[in-house]
Amino acid sequence: MGVGIDWAESFHDVALGRPDNGIVEQFRIDHTAAGVGRLIARCLELETDPADVRVVLETRHGVLVEALTDAGFTVLPVNPDLVARRRGPAKKKDDAEDARICCLLALDQFLELRKLIPHGNLAGELRSIARDDERAARDQRRLLNRLRADLLATFPAALTIAGDDLGSPVMLKLLATWPTHAQLAGAGTDAIESFARSSRHGWPDRFAARVADALTVEQLPVRDYLIRAKATTISLTATQLLALREARKSWERRMAELLLGDTRYGRAKQPRNPDPGKAIPGGDIYLSFPGLGDILAARIAGEIGDHIEQFDTPNGLQCYAGTAPVTRRSGRSELVIARRLAHNRYLGTAVHQWAFCTLTTSTWAREFYDRKITAGKAHHSALRALANRWLEILWHCLTKGIRYDEAVHIRNRSKTLQTATAA
Template sequence: MQRLGLRLFHSHAGRELRHLLGVGIDWAESFHDVALGRPGDGIVDQFRIDHTVAGVERLITRCLELEPDPADVRVVLETRHGVLVEALADAGFTVLPVNPDLVARRRGPARKKDDAEDARICCLMALDQFLELRKLIPHGDLAGELRSIARDDERAARDQRRLLNRLRADLLATFPAAVAIAGDNSGDLGSPVMLKLLANWPTHAQLADIDADTIEAFARTAKHGWPDRFAARVTDALAAEHLPVRDYLIRAKATTIALTATQLLALRDARKAWERRMAALLLGDTRYGRAKQPRNPDPGKAVPGGEIYLSFPGLGDILAARIAGEIGDHIEQFDHPNGLQCYSGTAPVTRRSGRSELVIARRLAHNRYLGTAVHQWAFCSLNSSAWAREFYDTKIKAGKAHHSALRALANRWLEILWHCLTKGVRYDENIHIRNRSKALQPPTAA
């Protein structure tokens, strides 16, 4: 009787699987290779579409011809972003993004890269009922905008550091007085008044031709706090003795210095505008005044949980926006804190075989934007959270390196964040310390 029931169960599951359509896509910029398949039949069709409206419509129409129910169309491809992914999700298909390494491991011993073969592998993965793949839950409009702005801001921050280092190197080679004006702090070199000064007068001779009153008026126009002190510092730096510089090198670097200063000014203005927009997306309105608080916050114009992110120590508008943008507005896609920790790369991987045991501290396959943001969050929380500092110091005393201790702290912060987001409550340091003390207490004997 049990065997008969088992046979009926498998036959019923087989009938359900026959309605499934697997779609594998090897995507590119101008075209995409597609493979379609059914359970039991394998690959039934392979073709190539152009990255155009007509090509994507052809793909969707062909899939709906083979399977009228869009929910039963499982699409596996090696990216989770782009207009192709959005079009497939809008069509109602079940989109299952995978890491490219997962496809590469199934190419065979030769590891030969072929677009049509990769599409076939993706299709077979879509048909594999025992392969656990996470369904893509697209970001909402607000969360998608927040993610895009946060990623652009992170790239701009890297470009800003790179250009500032290049500017400092050029100034040391041709205009050392400008470095003396800025002082030892590289942040002063990237200040608006210094960048505007270099954009207008990129050489020693050009700046020496103007008088102190002109420099003071310039500093006042650039909204420097002490224009007279700035003019005096410029005069003293120009009067100091410096090693001679070749004239040809000064002529060659003058335009480069002015251009770099102009680029840094543009990046600074763009990042300020992005920061204001990220704060508005988190809180529902732009911050105003010295208190930096929104006047009329509208929850409908804010990313869900924005105020929860900002309640955590170490998270300002920029870092909170980077983390919230990567997690998205559907925390339910992570049914356990470990899922979020693995997604960010903070959860360690244990490899056990026989008597050997290896712990890989950082996962290779993870969201690097999220992993970088939470690592920085852990570092920023050391000065604003008592238990975080204690946790970090304990790891350091146990022999952990600096980044290993920060990664462990970030892993713990993500667990707390997951609980706060799922319960819809703001973080409270006192409550967490009280709960942590209870958990660390040894059990009392009965």
Template sequence: MIYCGIDWAENTHDVALVDDSGQLLAKRHITDDAVGYKILLDLLGEYGDSEDNPIPVAIETSRGLLVAVLRTGTRKVFAINPMSAARYRDRHSVSRKKSDPGDALVLANILRTDMHAHRPLPQDSDLARAIAVLARAQQDATWNRQQIANQLRSLLREYYPSALEAFAKWANGLCRPEARELLKAAPTPARAARLTRTQLQAALKRAGRKRGIEEEADRLRDVFRAEWAHQPPLVEDALGKQMLALLIQLEAACTAADDLANAVEDEFPRHPDAEILVSFPGLGVQLGARVLAEIGDDRTRFADARGLKAYAGSSPITRASGKKSAITRRWVKNDRLNHAGYLWAFSALRGSPGAMTHYRRRRDAHGDWHAAAQRHLFNRMLGQLYHCLHHRKLFDESTAFPPSGQEMETAAA
């Protein structure tokens, strides 16, 4: 058995091959281009790499062109956490020396000794991987949009409280097109107070508003012309220019989030698992795509539902030492899936009577706090999702949350 370890970098990579006894068979220093990839594949082929018996590879990343080349065929690629690799390095040397060829050798020996303890990259379909790229990018764009909106809100509090009051009743506040259009038309409260009813209506129409334009323009005019505290004129103008610069970033972030959301809506329904995912209460296209992006469509990735729950961080973990024992939530988890699960459980409370009953039972009978009750609900629904995906079944409310005890008697009466 031959094992390969690759210490990757931006421009070059170090490769090491070892056998079952740990003897170094070969080492190479390759470039990060098509020529370097060919040298790597030729080296693996020289030592017996084939479609039927591929050489497993350990590397400290799960993405990039090098990983894409290695994942062709049936080869197992193991993405080793850099912290784990650092701990393994101490097994071979206590002097704390470090080198790139040495790190490649360490990675190869990780597979030689403990390959069973590490999980290879899942064999997801190309469509699932494409959806993962789009869903994660859309999630990042949404977070970035909210971060810029928070910065803008903090700036408006310093000199433009009338704008915050005017946009307070709108859902999504500063991220709405109407808010951005009005801020471009009037970057300072002094200019906002001089806006006429006609100008306000024109700004709302440019933002795409179709109904209630006259009433909304009157309300905005009253808010902008009310009595507010002001910064000195020169300072107010300077803050207005700073706000316009931040508004340009918010416009770009909103456009990126919307475009990526449209791309997700185009690709996600094409996946065979999409119908099962959106059948669950609380899971729509965007949130369902985020869940699919993190769990993939490789059914051999998780041995059972417990593995999926641990990966998502929804199941508790026990820490015991001597006479002390504590059950706490998991800190090491897939943060993206855990965040999607929080939104999923929160949305399911309105879409599923069984989910609401389960949540209330955790709050009232077990004394859980809100976050703990939602995490428990997410944990249960994640197990249901695992079952439905493996058996190709849609979500069924009566099966997922069957009535029991007094609830059954009430239902029968």
């Protein structure tokens, strides 16, 4: 049987159908345990085998999806554009109609839809942490830019004290404690030196001297009302940045633990007793690639998940990440669209950054990028092409269960290029 769901925050429109009868029932359920239980019970009344219940909806995440997969249903997430293209001529958006369209998609046995293979517990946790860390990184940059602008308007001496390290813990704690020029000048050298020592600054006396020198430099006058207005804002922003910094450090430790099976220790930053049962499959393989540290490897591994077999070919993974180009051919015309719109944007952003990081850590990657630039490609187009190549290598390593070896890849690449040249 087929099930189409148009999901929302508080309720969901549902359409049930059979292959021989089409749509047989439509109703609405609340986004509660009772509502979802009612849906599952009704589906099992019409179809005793849960695996034969095909559910089509426009999302692949959330408690509703988890409840459906736990019930044993075959969940088939689709892009909302696929549903939008099948609406009537007026293209009117209607929840019940969208649920009906999703049900018809589920009943179409000839339509190739990819079955959702849910993440395991470890991979799901890694994906959630990695996404939160990416959002926190954006918030950190935004707050740091806002803090710099506020200091430039009311407390420029703080920028002189910070230099190129405004986001350091010592500087953020200093601004959270003394957010104005007058407050910091009234603290005194001894108090600042004691503060630097308690904040574990390497040279508290030098730091106090630098603060004193910066405060003595003559600055343009600032209105008193602006200083009063921005004092609380500067202190709050510094406190928020400190909290984000601590949260990201905690997430980074957990991401490394999920990749390797144990926390990194010591200066070598290596796990003492790695437990494969506490790590996602292939965590060490991700970290064997150049340009992938704990954070970036966790972002890519979290989006791919612990079931690489869901991608039959490297092209499936490349399309999922949005690096594979789209070719449009009609008659004598041929158009290559460089950027795929429908893709996992978290994964696409991560592999794009990964490709950029390999420009200084992989010799063949730099040569590949330079050839694309010489051929007239733009910077981001060349990076997408390089990311596309890296994903192909990653797919082969994950499916074969082997770590990446730069020397082996360069040797195989050279053989392939010689064969192509000879042909």
